[in-house]
Amino acid sequence: MSLLRQPLLLLARSEKVKNLVTRMPVSAGIVRSYVPGEAAANAVDATARLVGDDLRVTLDYLGEDTLDVDQADATVHAYLDLLTALSARGLTRHAEVSVKLSAIGQALPQQGHKIALENARTICRAARNAGTTVTLDMEDHTTTDATLATLRELRKDFPETGAVVQAYLHRTEADCRALAYEGSRVRLCKGAYDEPESVAFQGRTDVDRSYIRCLKVLMAGQGYPMIATHDPRIITIASSLASRYGRGAGSYEFQLLYGARPEEQRRLAYAGETVRVYIPYGTEWYGYLMRRLAERPQNLTFFVRSLVSKK
Numbered sequence: 253m254s255l256l257r258q259p260l261l262l263l264a265r266s267e268k269v270k271n272l273v274t275r276m277p278v279s280a281g282i283v284r285s286y287v288p289g290e291a292a293a294n295a296v297d298a299t300a301r302l303v304g305d306d307l308r309v310t311l312d313y314l315g316e317d318t319l320d321v322d323q324a325d326a327t328v329h330a331y332l333d334l335l336t337a338l339s340a341r342g343l344t345r346h347a348e349v350s351v352k353l354s355a356i357g358q359a360l361p362q363q364g365h366k367i368a369l370e371n372a373r374t375i376c377r378a379a380r381n382a383g384t385t386v387t388l389d390m391e392d393h394t395t396t397d398a399t400l401a402t403l404r405e406l407r408k409d410f411p412e413t414g415a416v417v418q419a420y421l422h423r424t425e426a427d428c429r430a431l432a433y434e435g436s437r438v439r440l441c442k443g444a445y446d447e448p449e450s451v452a453f454q455g456r457t458d459v460d461r462s463y464i465r466c467l468k469v470l471m472a473g474q475g476y477p478m479i480a481t482h483d484p485r486i487i488t489i490a491s492s493l494a495s496r497y498g499r500g501a502g503s504y505e506f507q508l509l510y511g512a513r514p515e516e517q518r519r520l521a522y523a524g525e526t527v528r529v530y531i532p533y534g535t536e537w538y539g540y541l542m543r544r545l546a547e548r549p550q551n552l553t554f555f556v557r558s559l560v561s562k563k
């Protein structure tokens with residue numbers, strides 16, 4: 253792993269640095285390349301463009317670690333407005349939403365689990381009424397059990413709700429076995445947080461090996477794997493596993509982040525693969541941006557240049 257990964261992930265949680273960095277306009281270079289804008293209209297326009305290129309989308313209203321009930325409610329309303337806007341533009345057949353439970357109350361000191369579950373239900377109901385689905389993003393390892401418990405509750409009424417698992421966690425291969433049942437939508441990613449050795453693989457090779465083991469479990473299973481990676485090697489292996497396990501187009505999908513390898517997104521779609529692009533939007537882009545920089549420190553030069561050139 254890059255030497256810069258850990259410090260950047262620490263900065264992702266620093267209020268001081270956040271205040272400094274977020275004063276730069278969102279349109280500044282690197283931010284704009286990963287986040288289409290702060291308003292729902294920017295995200296919906298980006299969705300329409302990608303859908304026009306035969307891509308699917310999942311939208312994330314940025315925000316996390318909310319410690320305020322009103323803020324959690326505001327996030328729920330942002331999702332409801334987004335779903336209404338997507339529906340009005342006829343986009344819900346191709347666009348779903350991704351939700352972080354910590355943005356809708358999970359981290360609240362009292363009854364966080366219950367509040368997040370109720371809020372997630374409200375979003376799932378609105379998504380279903382709009383003809384689409386919700387996926388629960390996965391956050392740091394201290395929330396994994398609570399998030400999977402909320403997922404199980406939600407799936408009683410909304411079995412279409414997507415799960416996310418992170419290959420860097422030691423537990424994830426077992427989680428994949430438990431989740432690989434019929435109708436179960438499961439996004440497999442490497443994992444974006446700074447996790448201790450006690451719970452997570454630390455080296456790139458170990459994480460990649462774990463990803464492949466998890467992917468085999470999901471591809472061999474009965475569920476719907478959502479392969480979230482930009483890694484060219486893993487994308488190639490996933491395509492050959494699909495053939496090995498007799499999975500046709502539409503029985504799994506690739507997922508990539510907005511702004512990451514856009515030509516590859518289109519190449520895969522052109523080759524007949526289902527490809528979904530994850531679009532984050534909103535004012536709370538700081539933590540998201542820091543995780544992207546931690547993954548790709550070569551973007552740092554670009555980032556620092558846009559910081560110092562700000563008015």
Ligand SMILES: Cc1cc2nc3c(=O)[nH]c(=O)nc-3n(C[C@H](O)[C@H](O)[C@H](O)COP(=O)(O)OP(=O)(O)OC[C@H]3O[C@@H](n4cnc5c(N)ncnc54)[C@H](O)[C@@H]3O)c2cc1C
Binds near residue numbers: 388416418483
């Ligand atoms: C759709 C989606 C949803 C996600 N949801 C979650 C979530 O809920 N929870 C969570 O913890 N994490 C999530 N992640 C982030 C994920 O865990 C990784 O941190 C992130 O995807 C980077 O890992 P990678 O698989 O792309 O491989 P890496 O090991 O970061 O990169 C491998 C190779 O991929 C290429 N590559 C990687 N990034 C880029 C880029 N930006 N531009 C060009 N090439 C690149 C390079 O060739 C690189 O060497 C999500 C990722 C995606 C794509």
